[in-house]
Amino acid sequence: MAGLRSSHQAWDGLATFSTPAIDPARIRGQSMGPPQAASRALQTHPTATGRAVFRHIPITSLSGDELLALSQKHKLSLSREDMLAVQKIFQEEKREPTDVELEVIAQTWSEHCKHRIFGARIEHSVNGKAEVIDSLYKTYVKAVTARIMAKKPGFVLSAFTDNAGFVKLDEKLAVCLKVETHNHPSAIEPYAGANTGLGGVIRDILGAGKGAKPIASLDVFCFGPPDTKQEDIKAKDVIHPLGVMRGVVRGVRDYGNRMGIPTVAGAIQFDDTYIYNPLVFCGTMGVIPIGDIDKEVKPGHLLIAAGGRTGRDGLKGATFSSVSLTTASHEEDQTAVQIGNPIEEKKAADFILAARAQGLIQFVTDCGAGGFSSAAGEMLSEVGGEVWLDHAPLKEPGLESWQVFISESQERMVIAIEEKDLEAMQKLAAVYETELCVLAKADGTGILKVKHHGEMVCELDCRKLHEAPRRHMKGEWTESTDETAGFTFEEGWEDLLRGLLADFTIVSREPIIREYDHEVQGNTLLKPLAGAQGDAPQDGSVIRVDGSQQCVALGLALLPEWGKNDPFAMGRACVDECVRQLVAMGANPERIAILDNFCLGNPDDHRELGALVETCKGMAQTAETYGTPFVSGKDSFYNYFKTDEGPVSIPCTLLVSGFGVVEDAKHIVGASVRRTGSKLCLVGDTTPGLRGAVLVKGMQSQAGQPANFDEAKALENYRAYYTLVEKGVVLSAHDISEGGLGVALAEMGFSGKAGLSVDLAKLPTKGACETAELLFGETPGRIVLEVAPENAHLAEALGFPVIGETTADGKLNITKGGEPLINASIAELKPIWKEGLVNYY
Template structure:
């Protein structure tokens, strides 16, 4: 075993001025602002001593944006269309308080939120389920395979550290990449990995970790946009199950803190602070040590060890050792009671590690748990059985002080009241809903001349990267390991048609869990408030479409933002958060967890490139009977098709608008522009979802698919990709909220809509509840969409499906 000496130094800061303090922060890559460094200086001035390098690193990790979420806790002076308001913490106002009000109305649903690694909701009288999603963007940008590999490993450990140890049962992944056909010469910075390299590395990293641990990857999404060339986004999520009795946990004086799993090395140094600043052309070379090295087999062993220890009642508290390493894990666990940490006990991968490196390294596959001292022999027996290494890392002592020793020398001594109280940020944001000066294009496809134009645009959408099948990537993952994936990510006669999400069976319960994800970053570029609303709706809508009870749905919010110090970008975040909160509260869908990632912008040689504000809403809903599971693929010929919800005008944010604008960009004197988004009412949608659920419980629904990217025409085509039938629909039978032009009716993306299939003999049930009959499934395998006696689309499925199915094959 490698050993290390106590190597630390005192860093003079007491006599530095503000500019010198900032320069020191930048030199040491602490990612602390001038105000932060002045606060640090004040702490040690009070103690009349200089800090050690260990103490500075501990404070930097703890106060980092990645760990402390200081922007979501900031006081923001926000101006919208010239009117100013003060937002006293985005988190408290639009996440925590919204969930609190929902919990008052549903006191028996959310069992825990915002106090643990993940939030828990009640499955049945014995079991609870949780979901957590995180990002690993910066590491994946410079090391796609390792970054994504450890991204999934980290969120799996979040679940193992939830309660006294939840069992991971399913994972999801959501990626945002630059377009795979990007030309190398269009990348305006050196040492930036081409989107193809990023995509392939990221997918394989997630694949190898999940598959080797035996956890199915069952749900996900991929978005492509030029802004993600420099800052790809990598979201990884995992769902867990735990007995309700094992949710509560507490560290008490006298508890031993045990570290288990992988050894500590020099990988993952300063990972939290690295993820809290922008990337530059030098990041790929200078920040390699911030990326961790994953070992899923080691994590599998420590996972089995933790679950066995929990079942024996040996664990009093457990958390993962992620961002900030032992500093974060031990600091969190000892934040109330205080305690003493012994770095020399940590098993090392390499020798000659300095004290700060041992304490803040983010080496993977490590968990920290609190146990009663009497249970140490039993823990060692279990560790031997599961072939995982444990050590005594610390002991809680009731002092309220975090003391870190290395071979008897005190290398860090911090009062928790200082360590966990970072200075609050005060920020300014602005947003204007008055955007655009180009030509608001009026669509005219010449439908009066036949379906050629409709066919043409439908084919263009089906072949667009926003819509094409993700099958080549889905096939990389084992989505059936553990044998509990009842609704799989691909379906239909050939097993290659899309689904809206997945459904997981839970051992020991009659109830099931549906999983879904939603993100609409194109909407965020011009309509962030509507994007927040629509993203929540899409996630909830997909869960409802699959058969989940709309009264038993919980959601997560994961934000990625470019430069929050730019008022417009922060303003977009504020508006997104407002919209998200509005819809969640109306739907009664509480937030039980979340995460944010800032500074996703890249300083190219031609200036900074920021991502659009990107909100991922992932959700899980309780399904009360396996008979309620509804897939997205047409089941048979002769069924009736119904539509839930109504379309409205407004193409802003749609795939069609982006395709048209891109196609008109060259040679046009005036740029096309779409500034009006669609309209929907959450209260109306919620009532629709409740009525739809009545049909689910009666066994009326054969299949259902949400209307999202590409609109009604794409949704119908995707349902018919099951290979079981064709579809005939008449737009004349479909009411709209306004005078919606045919093209917008076909390809607009109004939220709140679901197409569902019903047996003809049960169609009356749907009609009686007010749903609109729009067409039927046919024995001729083609998509026919008419408006009375006028054909808008008439195309055989054999022409449409290959465009959609093969869109990524050339790139992956």
């Protein structure tokens, strides 16, 4: 393009620099270093003032292998096919790209930003039967949501078009939820990685609509077991799970607490495969006036950047997160990790909310993966415009052009405004003490033009920039045919219960929960811990929304053990558990929306990709039956580590998080029993099957089939249960999940208010169930509820039989048709559960 000047030309009397012409031998690594190394060499020149620093990279005459070598050397994370497509762009333009342009394309096309695997054409086989999936996203997420939205007009106000999806709360307000992962950064720098993971998703909410107010956060972690022996870690430079756990928790704690946003929900899973690739999910919920949801960038709008300064931290974060980790990652990829400053983000947040209230914002988004390149690139993707990098305030002098444009330095937002409103924005920025600069202007050309000190360092057609080549992939899955569990339990039932309560999957997360302020803002109505001592587990949390009579419940489900051998069942069970928790807490089952967040190991492995496909199928089936639309989601791939003994992949991991409308604060239901003399009723049937259950963890391949359930019947039950909630007759309710009924009853009793006595012979079942399945099986669709004796008939009339009662003896007493199984003091069981993490955190 004529506007792109040679980097050997002068500007203001200062020469800019580029790499000299390079031959294929140098590309293969004999002398050409990555951009970071090259930038250090260039900094010996006086680059701090008044000059762009960039280079042209000859690629138009390279072979496919040479292009791939170039991608690997520069950590572009682009495949051979991708690089050939990049080459074609510049061959058509009869010029060589700048390093800025290559970096922009790399981050825009990265898996982290473009989600190309979810958009891929996948040739898939199940038990040898072939099928083709034309985009997992379009087939199992977007299409499902579209059909649900058609049946529920007016509930989902926005989905898949913004930083987060909105659902209607009342006539004036809408609520949204976004969950992101920050896995790779947290693996090499646990505190900083998790710190900026939460900071980034808070900015997602600030960038949703014209600026939503963050009102609550959640966090979900997957770690290696805290008792892992150092000698069992099969790679050098891997942080021990205890170091990862402590750093991650404190990173999230410090960001959320300092910003004054309550962290109210979460989960932790432990598994050996997460030793090398911990997973860190952070989520934030926001609220916005309905009239401020729609936004648009038009020609003539100014794009201003507000918040933190730009530095060398977070370089290549998007492309770094799109490849596997190795033993070299901890040293080589430090610059990919951002440095957080929650106080700076708090100032930027207040500034944005004030500007939105004054009607000054036309469009806003956060500077996340890809930095200005992603934020300005997406905002100008339809209209085009000119970006001025030299306007951006820097943390230090001497940054090269590509570094300024793609740095993922934190606490930065990009806002489109009318030019006439610039002065008003500057005045507001002064009030809130946040730095502001004019970064760009939309011009209607459809071309992304980036200048640095007057030099054109990037000039790309927006259509070509945002049209990454489509991937073609293969997946396969073979279902297990093992129908029988074949287990005999040598221990007694009470000993098994004690063992489950001590299992890392189930033990209390109180030491970690106490790190977070879950009551700041004063709107947390149902807290993560409750009961007489304030330490009994709840199914989620309920948040009051200022300015509305309605509340919002937050819940989530994560069942990676299910996915190891039956990902289809895991997809179904995760959606059900999330919805079930929300319903149990008092949410209207007709007003629930969910998010899907996937993490996978190596998607190029056919079996691992096959597990992902099957998980999507199960998830979509249950979501559509329940009428719960997906309004947002995210995926993270290449969560595998190349150890000296070979790669270690995480299991296919699905986090389903959700939020539901609680129409009256009187409908809120906690999970802790309230009084003695109540009746205990059961929602849902118990079915045979132990696969996925914590009881048989480590023996899943011999565990038979997972417990099945009927989604249509479960939804009918949830609707019926909600009628009891509306009548105010449900005293407490707890979903039955990890550990089955035995653990659920113990957890209800940890409130300290009453004992519980239950007869397993009274459980409604579908199929012949063994005692282990009745007591510790994890059949989805089940809730234990507490009602007053005079209201028990209302529950029974809906098909929820009485299975026991609360007692004054302080014991958990479980029998089966008169046969005693468990008779334990709850006061003795509770410390086993309560102190499980105390020695590790």
